[in-house]
Amino acid sequence: MKRAVLLLLFLAALAFPVVFTLPFPRHVMIMIFLYGALAVAWNILAGYCGQISLGHAVFFGIGAYTSTLLVAKGQLTPWLGMAAGAALAVLVSQLIGYPVFRLRGHYFAIATIAVGEIVQTLVINWDWAGGARGLFVPIKRPDSVVNFQFHQSKAVYYYIALGLLLLALAVTRWLERSRHGYYFRAIREDQDAAASLGVHVAREKHRAIAVSAALTALGGTFYAQYVFFIDPESVFPLSLSILICLIAVLGGVGTLWGPVLGAAVLVPLSEGTRVWLGGTGKALDLLIYGGLIMVIATLQPAGLMGLARRFRRAP
Amino acid sequence: MAGVILEARGLDVLLGDYQVLWDARLAVDEGEMVALLGPNGAGKSTLLNTVSGLLRPRAGAITFRGEPIAGLPAHRIVARGLAHVLERRRLFPYLTVEQNVRLGAYAPAARSGREAQLARVKALFPILEERAGQPARTLSGGEQQMVAIARGLMAHPRLLMIDEPFLGLAPRVVTQLVEAIRRINREGVTIVFIEQNVELALSLATRGYVLESGRVVLEGRSAELLRSPEVRRIFLGG
Numbered sequence: 001m002k003r004a005v006l007l008l009l010f011l012a013a014l015a016f017p018v019v020f021t022l023p024f025p026r027h028v029m030i031m032i033f034l035y036g037a038l039a040v041a042w043n044i045l046a047g048y049c050g051q052i053s054l055g056h057a058v059f060f061g062i063g064a065y066t067s068t069l070l071v072a073k074g075q076l077t078p079w080l081g082m083a084a085g086a087a088l089a090v091l092v093s094q095l096i097g098y099p100v101f102r103l104r105g106h107y108f109a110i111a112t113i114a115v116g117e118i119v120q121t122l123v124i125n126w127d128w129a130g131g132a133r134g135l136f137v138p139i140k141r142p143d144s145v146v147n148f149q150f151h152q153s154k155a156v157y158y159y160i161a162l163g164l165l166l167l168a169l170a171v172t173r174w175l176e177r178s179r180h181g182y183y184f185r186a187i188r189e190d191q192d193a194a195a196s197l198g199v200h201v202a203r204e205k206h207r208a209i210a211v212s213a214a215l216t217a218l219g220g221t222f223y224a225q226y227v228f229f230i231d232p233e234s235v236f237p238l239s240l241s242i243l244i245c246l247i248a249v250l251g252g253v254g255t256l257w258g259p260v261l262g263a264a265v266l267v268p269l270s271e272g273t274r275v276w277l278g279g280t281g282k283a284l285d286l287l288i289y290g291g292l293i294m295v296i297a298t299l300q301p302a303g304l305m306g307l308a309r310r311f312r313r314a315p
Numbered sequence: 316m317a318g319v320i321l322e323a324r325g326l327d328v329l330l331g332d333y334q335v336l337w338d339a340r341l342a343v344d345e346g347e348m349v350a351l352l353g354p355n356g357a358g359k360s361t362l363l364n365t366v367s368g369l370l371r372p373r374a375g376a377i378t379f380r381g382e383p384i385a386g387l388p389a390h391r392i393v394a395r396g397l398a399h400v401l402e403r404r405r406l407f408p409y410l411t412v413e414q415n416v417r418l419g420a421y422a423p424a425a426r427s428g429r430e431a432q433l434a435r436v437k438a439l440f441p442i443l444e445e446r447a448g449q450p451a452r453t454l455s456g457g458e459q460q461m462v463a464i465a466r467g468l469m470a471h472p473r474l475l476m477i478d479e480p481f482l483g484l485a486p487r488v489v490t491q492l493v494e495a496i497r498r499i500n501r502e503g504v505t506i507v508f509i510e511q512n513v514e515l516a517l518s519l520a521t522r523g524y525v526l527e528s529g530r531v532v533l534e535g536r537s538a539e540l541l542r543s544p545e546v547r548r549i550f551l552g553g
Contacts, residue, residue, distance in 0.1 A: 179426075186407050186418050193405035195369060198393025198421040198470060 013162055017155040024275070026154040030226070032267045033161035034219055039247040039259030040168040041215035046245070047254035048172075048181060049208040050188025051101070054241045055112030058096070058119045059089040059213040061236035063220025065123065068135050068230055078137075078148035082221040089217035093209045101205045104191065113238060120236035134231025137224055148225040157226055164222060165260070168215045172256055175211070184208050188254070216244075246289055250296055252305025261304045265292075320345045320474055320505050321366070321397070323385075326375035328358075328365050335361045337529045339375070343474065343507055348500050350516035350537075351509045353526035354549065359509045360402050362526070363476050367399035368392040380473065394422035398472035402479050402509075404463040408452035412443060412462055415451050419469025428471060436465045439495055457488030461495070468499065475499065477508040481515065493519055513550050517541050525549060 017026055038060065046052045066088050067081025100111045124132045143150045150156040175181040183204045186194040195201050224230050243266075251262025270285035277284055300306045321343040328336040336358045343349050351359045364370045366377055368389035377385040384392050393399075398419075406415050416436065420429040437443045440461040446454060451462060460480055467475055480496065481489045496519065500506050510516035517523055517537040525533035525546060533545055540546050 182410075182414060182418055183421070185410060185414075189407035189409060190405050192369065193401055193407065194418070195389045196367060196393075196399045196401050196405070197419050197466060198390040198398075199418070200388070200390040200421075 017158045023154055026158050028268055028271045030154065030157055030161045031271060032263050033158075033165040034222060034226075035244070035247055035267050036260040036263035037161070037165040037168040038216055038219045038244045039251070039263055040165065040172055041212050041219070042244045043248045043253065043255075043259045044172055044175060044184075044215070045208045045212035047248060047258070048175065048188065049184035049205060050191075051205060051208065052109045052245070053112045053209075053212075054109050054238070054245060055096075055114075055116035055119075056212070056216050056244050057236050057238065057240040058116050059093065059216035060220040060223070060240060061119065061123065061230075061232070062089045062092060062213075063217030063222075064224040064230045064235040065129060065135070065220075066217070067221040068137055068224045069129060072135060072138055077146050078221060078225050079146075082218055085217040085221050086214040089213040089220075090210045093213035094206055097206045097209050101202060101209075113241075116236070116238055116241055120232050120238075123232045123236055130231070132232060134229060134234070137228040137230075139228065149228075157222075161222060164215075164218055167218070169256065169260070171211060171215065176256065180204065180207060185254075246293060248303075250289075250292060250303055252303030255303070255305045258303050258305040261308075265304065318345055319343070320347075321377075321379050321507075323362075323366060323377045324375060326362070326365060326377070327373045328361055328370055328375075329373055330361065330370075335529050336365070336372075339526070339529070339531050341366070341507075341524060341531070343505060345473075346500075346503070346505055347522060348496075348506045348520045349508075350520035350523040351507065351526065352511070352513055352516055352523055352540075352546075352550075354511075356528075357526040358529040359526055360478055363399060363478055363507070363509065366392075367397060367476060369399075390421065393470050393472075394424065396471065396473035398467040398470040398475050400463050400467040400475070400477040400480070403482070404459050406451040406459055406462055406466075409450055411448050412451055412454070413447040415462055416443060416465050416469055419466035420471075422470060425469060425471045429469070432469055432471055436468050439468075439498060440465050455488075457484045457492065460484065460488075460492060464492075464495070464499075468504075472504060474505045474507065477506065479509050479511070481510060481512070489515070513546060514541070 016029060020026060042053065042056050063085035066085035067078045070076040070081040070084060071078055096115055100108060100115065103111050123129060129135065140147045140149055143152055183199050186199055187201055187204055191201055220235060223235065247262040247266050248259040250266060251260065252258025266289060269288055273285040296303060319342055321341065323339065323341045326336050326339040327334065339358065339362055341362060351362065353359050361370065365372050368387050371386050375385065376383060379395060379397055384395065416433065420426050420432065442458050442461055443465055446458065451459060454462065464477060464480065480492055496506060517540055520537055522536050523540045524531055527549055533540065533543065
């Protein structure tokens with residue numbers, strides 16, 4: 001039954017660009033996949049391992065900047081840049097982990113905000129990488145997979161974004177069943193008890209952030225190749241880190257599908273208000289986010305997944 | 316009963332700026348069952364936490380099976396065969412009973428013999444089979460304690476340290492647990508446990524240590540301690 005529903009959803013996702021040929025619905029779906037993938041990646045560290053990060057924009061930005069710098073300065077294909085960005089994000093995540101994982105709970109979250117702000121400030125002042133002005137991805141014609149540029153149609157972006165989301169989900173699914181997934185959850189529920197059983201807490205946390213950072217960086221490269229312009233304000237902001245967190249919290253932290261559900265609700269809301277209300281839409285979607293989060297937090301802390309579970313049980 | 320399995324000497328331990336243990340010692344022979352006694356705040360849990368590597372001593376030496384372990388991280392110590400069941404059980408509340416128990420087999424050596432050990436542990440505590448799929452937090456206190464001990468046993472320990480196994484349990488459950496702990500001991504696992512009830516502790520243990528204000532003030536065979544006027548003074552006042 002569940003398998004059939006998932007297969008149907010997957011086929012619908014594959015067929016979507018065939019049915020909807022206009023750019024806007026495709027764009028909304030691409031954003032759902034992208035933010036869904038980011039929230040799924042965040043969920044590995046925060047939802048399963050219990051380390052609430054509010055600095056994930058760092059990894060997103062590293063992905064975007066690495067591939068863009070390699071394209072602009074080295075003529076390398078963004079696909080290699082994507083791999084390099086993920087590798088660099090893993091390296092940076094390990095360095096960040098050493099000091100930050102000593103902190104617990106709120107203090108950990110606050111420290112990740114500080115790390116995010118530091119990295120953003122560094123990049124703003126890094127002239128070689130464009131500084132505060134940012135970087136353009138050099139436009140190349142014609143469309144090609146090697147160049148990761150598609151100007152004629154959003155369909156290819158659509159399938160790449162879908163691929164990113166499926167990859168993040170597959171990694172999460174695999175982790176859920178592997179012993180590391182259990183170590184992550186043990187650390188989340190009681191770090192001291194996990195340590196007393198001999199779980200190498202520091203190493204498992206580093207493992208969780210490595211996977212999470214790599215997947216987030218892939219999203220950063222995709223964003224750069226989709227928008228063709230990046231600057232510190234668009235790929236390193238605190239608001240992005242918080243948005244990723246909100247999407248997962250709304251959908252259901254620590255569940256496989258929760259972050260996807262959250263993205264499916266929040267992204268159309270923000271894209272919709274942006275289109276229909278123009279400039280003022282920006283504030284309105286945040287207002288609605290805030291309201292939704294409050295409602296969810298009071299009524300159903302397990303998020304939309306918790307709500308869904310309740311309905312499944314009720315009838 | 317061949318030889319010393321655990322020996323700690325001259326342990327000074329601080330929690331923050333506050334010194335909790337002063338020159339503490341503990342020696343356990345292979346196959347023994349040893350009780351740590353003492354009033355609240357005497358440093359019993361701190362002593363066990365230091366032995367298992369959750370805390371680092373400022374001074375002192377700890378040897379386990381002849382090798383120094385003081386200052387080693389906890390996961391290394393568990394891998395050498397010393398398991399620790401924490402005070403108040405500390406189960407993972409939203410994981411199932413089975414998942415909790417399996418998480419006890421972290422060390423590579425324990426992992427390879429996991430299924431056999433799981434069967435052994437289930438034979439010891441049938442409740443594990445009955446409640447396998449239930450979240451741990453839905454169990455009663457006594458059942459949770461059994462899960463916690465089972466989880467500790469999954470590490471395949473030579474020495475099992477249990478912090479207050481009987482705290483807050485109904486007398487009937489205490490009797491069950493006492494039986495289980497005896498059986499674990501008979502099957503070759505050396506046991507150190509903390510218990511505030513002197514008579515209960517010394518009826519179960521072969522030897523006891525008494526701590527007061529961070530120092531070991533008495534040690535001896537259970538029968539001797541039961542007769543000791545010093546034990547009466549510490550636990551009954553006057």
